[in-house]
């Protein structure tokens with residue numbers, strides 16, 4: 471990681487670490503805990519040729535692939551070097567602009583047109599901090615620095631450390647959301663429509679890869695299983711927008727097929743990923759959009 475900085479913060483009994491590679495949050499240990507509640511693969515790529523498999527990668531300017539298939543899955547923001555703006559006793563702020571990715575000879579920024587003539591200019595500014603009670607606040611601001619409206623999507627790809635096979639494991643808080651399978655295994659490759667999510671917890675009994683579209687903010691909670699407490703993720707957008715949430719666990723076969731994923735790593739993780747991904751989002755020239763998540767742990 472030599473060309474990338476790793477910044478460690480300890481405040482109110484809690485700790486986090488973050489790197490300038492991808493503006494990637496690596497670890498978060500809540501107050502009075504000895505272990506990380508974020509999960510990271512033991513065999514993730516250490517040469518930065520891929521996004522780190524764990525912690526919190528950010529997906530921007532799109533979630534998933536776009537039609538050209540040349541643009542990187544989940545966008546460029548998680549693959550580039552961010553600039554450290556400020557580091558205080560309880561917070562770290564980093565930034566990146568799309569201009570830094572408009573290099574000759576490569577497609578620019580996912581869903582956006584190739585660099586030459588690309589009219590969009592985005593600045594992302596991420597501030598991660600610890601609250602007085604040691605909760606983790608993660609705030610992303612997108613500014614459209616161009617004069618034209620800019621299409622985008624953004625998502626926080628949180629990997630949490632859990633016991634996915636335990637009876638007391640499960641994700642709740644998404645009841646009433648419209649659930650769609652992200653994989654093309656449903657009707658004619660359009661994704662399977664699961665209908666409205668019921669009251670039950672989401673568990674891992676096979677590959678789980680679903681998008682939940684809701685109306686308004688998100689408050690999801692994850693019972694970690696094995697009596698290891700509960701994580702809550704509270705997400706708000708300013709100005710207000712509908713926040714969606716992806717829940718992902720690759721299960722046995724897909725985990726084995728990924729070179730940077732431990733074969734049985736699926737047993738120890740769940741991704742709960744809030745984002746602005748209900749269709750294309752538009753940001754007017756000169757305007758800002760904030761998406762914020764607060765992660766808390768209770769035993």
Ligand SMILES: O=P(O)(O)OC[C@H]1O[C@H](O)[C@H](O)[C@@H](O)[C@@H]1O
Pocket residue numbers: 521543544652679680716717718741743
């Ligand atoms: O392997 P990555 O590009 O990091 O993507 C990891 C996963 O991200 C999301 O959760 C998607 O819904 C999954 O379909 C995808 O497999």
